[in-house]
Amino acid sequence: MKVGLFIPCYVDALYPEVGVASYKLLTALGLDVDYPLNQTCCGQPQANAGFESMAVSHAEHFEELFKGYDYIVGPSVSCAAFVRLNYPDLLHGKHKCESAEKIMDIVEFLHDVVKVESLPGRFPHVVSVHNSCHGVRELGLSSPSERNVGSYSKIRDLLSLVDGITVREPERPDECCGFGGMFSMEEKEVSVKMGQDKLQRHIDTGAEYITGPDCSCLMHMQGIAKSGKYPIRFIHVVEILASGL
Amino acid sequence: MTSKQNILDGIRKNVRHDIEMPDIDAIVPVQYEDSLSKFVEMVKFVGGHARMLEPDEDINDAIRRNYPEAKVVASSLPYIKADKDPDMVQDAGELADVDLGVLEGRVAVAENGCVWIPQTMKERAVMFISQCLVIIVDRNDIVSNMHKAYEKVSSTEYLYGCFISGPSKTADIAQALVMGAQAARDVTVIVR
Amino acid sequence: MSTRHSKAAKSFLENVERSEWHDNTLWGVRVKRDRMSKSLPEWERLRDAASAIKRHTLSHLDEYLEKFSENAQRNGVIVHWAANAEEFNAVVLDILKAHDVRKLVKSKSMLTEECEMNPYLEAHGIEVVETDLGERIIQLLDQKPSHIVMPAIHLTQEEVGELFEKELGSEKGNSDPTYLTYCARESLRNEFLTADAGLTGANFGVAETGEIVICTNEGNADMSTSVPKLHIAAMGIEKIIPDHKSLAVFHRLLARSATGQPSTTFTSHFRKARPGGEMHIILVDNGRSRMLAQEKHWETLKCIRCGACMNTCPVYRRSGGYSYTYIIPGPIGVNLGMARDAEKYHDNASACSLCCSCDNVCPAKVNLSEQIYSWRQELKSLGKAPMTKEMMSRGMKTVFDRPALYNLALKCSPLINAAVTCSQAVSLHLWGKGRSLPEFAKESFHSMWVKGKVKNDK
Numbered sequence: 001m002k003v004g005l006f007i008p009c010y011v012d013a014l015y016p017e018v019g020v021a022s023y024k025l026l027t028a029l030g031l032d033v034d035y036p037l038n039q040t041c042c043g044q045p046q047a048n049a050g051f052e053s054m055a056v057s058h059a060e061h062f063e064e065l066f067k068g069y070d071y072i073v074g075p076s077v078s079c080a081a082f083v084r085l086n087y088p089d090l091l092h093g094k095h096k097c098e099s100a101e102k103i104m105d106i107v108e109f110l111h112d113v114v115k116v117e118s119l120p121g122r123f124p125h126v127v128s129v130h131n132s133c134h135g136v137r138e139l140g141l142s143s144p145s146e147r148n149v150g151s152y153s154k155i156r157d158l159l160s161l162v163d164g165i166t167v168r169e170p171e172r173p174d175e176c177c178g179f180g181g182m183f184s185m186e187e188k189e190v191s192v193k194m195g196q197d198k199l200q201r202h203i204d205t206g207a208e209y210i211t212g213p214d215c216s217c218l219m220h221m222q223g224i225a226k227s228g229k230y231p232i233r234f235i236h237v238v239e240i241l242a243s244g245l
Numbered sequence: 246m247t248s249k250q251n252i253l254d255g256i257r258k259n260v261r262h263d264i265e266m267p268d269i270d271a272i273v274p275v276q277y278e279d280s281l282s283k284f285v286e287m288v289k290f291v292g293g294h295a296r297m298l299e300p301d302e303d304i305n306d307a308i309r310r311n312y313p314e315a316k317v318v319a320s321s322l323p324y325i326k327a328d329k330d331p332d333m334v335q336d337a338g339e340l341a342d343v344d345l346g347v348l349e350g351r352v353a354v355a356e357n358g359c360v361w362i363p364q365t366m367k368e369r370a371v372m373f374i375s376q377c378l379v380i381i382v383d384r385n386d387i388v389s390n391m392h393k394a395y396e397k398v399s400s401t402e403y404l405y406g407c408f409i410s411g412p413s414k415t416a417d418i419a420q421a422l423v424m425g426a427q428a429a430r431d432v433t434v435i436v437r
Numbered sequence: 438m439s440t441r442h443s444k445a446a447k448s449f450l451e452n453v454e455r456s457e458w459h460d461n462t463l464w465g466v467r468v469k470r471d472r473m474s475k476s477l478p479e480w481e482r483l484r485d486a487a488s489a490i491k492r493h494t495l496s497h498l499d500e501y502l503e504k505f506s507e508n509a510q511r512n513g514v515i516v517h518w519a520a521n522a523e524e525f526n527a528v529v530l531d532i533l534k535a536h537d538v539r540k541l542v543k544s545k546s547m548l549t550e551e552c553e554m555n556p557y558l559e560a561h562g563i564e565v566v567e568t569d570l571g572e573r574i575i576q577l578l579d580q581k582p583s584h585i586v587m588p589a590i591h592l593t594q595e596e597v598g599e600l601f602e603k604e605l606g607s608e609k610g611n612s613d614p615t616y617l618t619y620c621a622r623e624s625l626r627n628e629f630l631t632a633d634a635g636l637t638g639a640n641f642g643v644a645e646t647g648e649i650v651i652c653t654n655e656g657n658a659d660m661s662t663s664v665p666k667l668h669i670a671a672m673g674i675e676k677i678i679p680d681h682k683s684l685a686v687f688h689r690l691l692a693r694s695a696t697g698q699p700s701t702t703f704t705s706h707f708r709k710a711r712p713g714g715e716m717h718i719i720l721v722d723n724g725r726s727r728m729l730a731q732e733k734h735w736e737t738l739k740c741i742r743c744g745a746c747m748n749t750c751p752v753y754r755r756s757g758g759y760s761y762t763y764i765i766p767g768p769i770g771v772n773l774g775m776a777r778d779a780e781k782y783h784d785n786a787s788a789c790s791l792c793c794s795c796d797n798v799c800p801a802k803v804n805l806s807e808q809i810y811s812w813r814q815e816l817k818s819l820g821k822a823p824m825t826k827e828m829m830s831r832g833m834k835t836v837f838d839r840p841a842l843y844n845l846a847l848k849c850s851p852l853i854n855a856a857v858t859c860s861q862a863v864s865l866h867l868w869g870k871g872r873s874l875p876e877f878a879k880e881s882f883h884s885m886w887v888k889g890k891v892k893n894d895k
Contacts, residue, residue, distance in 0.1 A: 007882050007883070009837065012847070012881045012882045013850060013881050014875050014876070014878055015878065016880065016881055016885055017878075023892075035886050037840075038840035039840070039883070040836070040837035040838075040840055041833060041837040046833055046834060047810075047814075048791055048813070049813065049826045049827075049830050050786075050826065051814075051817065051822075051827060051834075052814050054830050054834040055834075057838055058834075058837055133790075133791070133793055137794070137796070138793065144797050146794060146797035147481065147797055148474050148475050148477070148478070148480035172464065175751055175792075175794075176751045176792035176794070178751065179790070180790030180792070181791075182830075183789070183790045185438050185825075185826075185868065185869075186787045186823065186826065187442070187443045187446060187752065187788065188443070188447075188868065188869030189443070189446055189447040189450050189869060190443070190752050190788075191790070191869070192869050192870065192871045192872050193755050194751050196871065219875045220872070223872040223873045223875060224871060224872045226873040227872050247518070248518040248519060248524060248722075249506075249518035252502075252520055252674065252720070252722045253499045253502065253503070255722065256498045256502070257499050259726055259727060259729035260496055260497075260498065260499075260729050261732060262496040263497075264492045264495075264496040264497075265493060266490065267489035269490070269683065269686060271482075272479050272486055273479060273482075274479055275478060290699070291700070337663055338664060341626070341630055354700075356689075356699060358700070359704065364711075367712050368663070369711070370660075370663040372663070373656050374660065390685075390689070391685040391689050392682070395681040395684060395685040403708060404708050404711075405705070405706060405708060406708075407703055407704065407705045407706065408700065409702065410698075410699070410700045410703075413656040413703075415570045415655050416587070416696075417570040417571035417587065417588070417589055418574075418618060419592075419593060419597070419614055420462050420590070421615075423615045423618040425618070425619070425622060426622065426654065426655035426657070427568065427570075427622060427626075427655045427656045427657045427660050428655065428656025428660060428703070
C-alpha cells in the first residue's frame, strides 16, 4: 500500500511539526509513505470565497502529483473534505477525478483503514477535543450533534489508545470556531466572537490542551488565545498519537 | 391570460425534474405499549391536566370539581350542563364571557398530547375564546402517533378541525414561557 | 473587507450582554430541538421523507395546485391566484372592500411581510392588527421581524414593558412576561371582537382535501377566524403537499424542529367557511415558479419555515436578524434573498462560515450551505464579488500555481512575520481586533523534507 502524504500549504508553512508527526506515525505503523514534492494549496480558500474557477488548476496539479498512490493522507480535515467533495465538480467534463476516491484525513485513515489498535506513546495531559465542522459534517469523524444517529468519535477512539491521556469535549461539542477561511476576514467581528466563545468552552473543560484534526481551526483559536492571553495550549491530534516516536 | 394560467404555465416551463412520491408507509413510527399513560404524560408535558373519569363518576360532577369557580359554562354536548350553547348563539361574540368550554375530542395522540376536535357546533369560537377548556376523550380513541391520527381523521368529514395540545402559550416576550396567550389559559383532558 | 451584513453584525456585537443573551437563548431552542429529535428513533427517516415529498410535489406543482384549487372550490372556498406581490395586495384589498371591512385582524404570515401587505392596506384606510404576540409587539414598534418564528427575539422584556406602558396602558415599570402577556391578551381580545375580517397565512395546503393547515401556539389564527365571518388565507404556492399521509410527516417535524415542542398547541385545518361565513384562499407565486428553474437553488422551495437553521447558525445567533438585508434572515434567508434578487441581497452571502450545521437540522433537508457556497461562485458574474477577496484569491492562485515561487516565498517567511508584526494596520484590517496573526515556522515541511530532515529525525 503506497501512501502519498498530503501536507496542505498552511501546514507546510506554519505547522511543519504536524507534517513531521504524520510522517513518523505512518511509517512507524509500517506503511510505505512518500511525500511528493511541489505540493501547494488544494484551492479551498479561493473556492469558499467564491472563486472556485481559480481552484481548477490546483485540482489538476493535485491529481497529477498523487497519481501513483493508493491513498492520499493528510492532517487537515477541511482540505481533505474539499478534495473529496469538490474536486469531482471542479474536474467535471475534463476527466475522472481519482483523488476524491483516494483522499483521507489522517484520523479516518488510521481509524478505518489501518485500524490502529495500540500506540506506544504517552501523553499525561487533559485535552479538549475540537470537532472541526468539516471533519464532523463532511467526513463523519464524529456523530454530528444535530443528527439522531448513534454517538461515535473516531478522534476519541484513537486518542484513548494513548497512555495517560484524559479526553474531554466542550459544551456545544461541534459548534463552529468561526474560522471559515476568508469568512474570518470578511466577518471579522463575528469570527472573533465565535472563536472567543469556543475557546472559553474548551478552557471550561479544565483542559491543558485543545486538540483537533484541523490546524486551521487551531490556528484561529490560537490567534485569539495569544491576543487575549488565554491559558491554553494547542496540539494537533496526530502529534499526540505520535508522541514517543 | 389569467394569473392562474400564467402561474401554471410558468411552473410547467420551469420544472426540471420528475420525482416520484416516496413510500411514507415504509417509516416505522414509534409505538407506545401503554399509549394511555404516554398520552397522559404528554398532556402534562404540554402544560395541560389529564385525569381519568372514575367508573361511576358523573362527568358533570367531575367538571365542577375541576373548575368550581367557572360561572359561565358553554357546551353543545347534550349531556353537559351548560349556561350557553354554541349552537344557539346568534354571534360568536356572545361567547366572549365564557369561563369554561366543554368539548369532545375524537382522536387523542400519545406522542404529543394532541386531541382532534372537529367543528360540530355552529360557533367554534367556544374552542378558543373560553378562558378554560375541558376536553372529553374516549380511551379507545388514543393512538400512538400522528400517522395513525391522520388515518382516523381522513375517514371523517369536517368543515374545520383542530388538534389541540394543551393550553394556549407563548414565549414571545424574552423567551419566557407563558400559558394563556390568546386562547384558553388552562386545559383539562378527561379520559373516560 | 466588509459587507452590509458584517458591518451590522459588528454593531450588534457591541452590546455584549444583549448579543450573548441572543446567542444563548437561541442555542437553548436548538438544545430543545435536539432533545425532541432524539426522542423519535425514526427522526432521520422522517427528514428523508419530508425532503422526498417536497421534491416530488414541487416537480408536479402544477398538477397539485390544480387539484388543491378544485377541491377547495368544491368545499365552497373562493380561490384566487396572484402572480406577484402587487396582485396579491390588490386581491386582498378588493375582498376587504367588497365586505366593507375597516379592521382586519391577522395572524403571522411571512408571505404578507414579503408582499408588504400591511402598509398597502393601511394606505387604503384599513386598520391592520397583528395578533401573534411577537408580531404585535414589533407592529407597535413599527419594526420588522428579526426571526421568522420568534419575531421579537431581539427585544428585552423591559423594552416590551415600556412599549406596553405607552401603547396599552400597562403598569409603569412592570416587565414581568406573564403580566405583559395578559395585558396583550386583554387588548387583543377586544380587537378580535371588533374586527370585520381575519387574515392568516398557511403552513400547508393539502391537495387531496383542498384544506389549509395552520400551526400556532397562541391560538391567534383561530381567534382571528372564529369571531369575524370573513377569512382570507394567503399561501405561497410551494406550501402544497399531496395528502394527509404527507401532512403527518410534516406535523411531526415542524414544531419539534422549530421550538422543540412535540406539536404546536393548535394545528388548525380549514376546509370550509364557517356557517354564515366566507373563506378565500389566495395562492401567491411572487417569484416561486421562477425559482423552480434554478437548477442549484430550486430545493430552497422545500423550506417549511421552522427557523431551525437560524437557531443553529453560529453567525445568526451572533449577528441578529436585522444584520441581514432580506426580510427572512439566517441561512434560509441568505438563500431565499439571493434566489429572489441576487443583486439586491448579495451582502448576506458573507454571513456563513460554511459549518454545515443548518443542513443537518433542516427538517426538509434543504442543502443550505452548499447553496450559499454556490451563490458565492455566482457573485463574480453579477459584478458583486468583494474586490479584496478576489485580489487575495488571485494572489494565492498566482503563488500556488507555481510551486517554486511558493517555496521561495516561504524562505522569506521570517521577513513576513517581522513585517506583519510591525504593521499593526495590516493586521487589524485583515484580521480584526482580539486575534493575533499566525506566525510562519522557521522552516517549512517541504524544506525539511528536501534536506532529509524529516526522514532522519528519528
